[in-house]
Amino acid sequence: MRPFILYLLFFIVLLSCEHKSEYQGNLIPRDSFVVIMADMHIADAIYTQYILNESRPPFNQGILYMKVFQKHNTDRESFEKTFDYYARNIPEFDLVYDDVVALLEDKNRSYDKKDSLDIQP
Numbered sequence: 046m047r048p049f050i051l052y053l054l055f056f057i058v059l060l061s062c063e064h065k066s067e068y069q070g071n072l073i074p075r076d077s078f079v080v081i082m083a084d085m086h087i088a089d090a091i092y093t094q095y096i097l098n099e100s101r102p103p104f105n106q107g108i109l110y111m112k113v114f115q116k117h118n119t120d121r122e123s124f125e126k127t128f129d130y131y132a133r134n135i136p137e138f139d140l141v142y143d144d145v146v147a148l149l150e151d152k153n154r155s156y157d158k159k160d161s162l163d164i165q166p
Contacts, residue, residue, distance in 0.1 A: 073119055073127040079144040081124065084113045086149060 073081065088109035095102035114120055131138035 071123065071126050072130055073123055075141065077117060077119075078127050078131075079141055079148060081113060081117050081119065082141065082145045083148045083152070084116065085110065086145070087152075088113055 072078075088106075092102055092104075092106045092109060110121070114124060131141055
């Protein structure tokens, strides 16, 4: 029974080490990832707005994503690896999404201010 427990413990340690090394050095920094995620949501909203207005978008949704990656000097592969890392670490992903939501709310307030008419003397 004891050797079984030792083998099981060794196997668990081996798997945990392998999982961490898979992501080391390949992740987009957290702050950059937050901004990229916010821009991805904006790209989705732009595309969805065309669909909701029953008009055909003049572009492919993938092109919007590619433009976001270009803007942030990254690529789809790096984005997907980073997204996958956070998807496997839900508590961290929740914190990332809290920041994404806060950033989008700030942008929305900023646009609302620009869009409103100041009629006070």
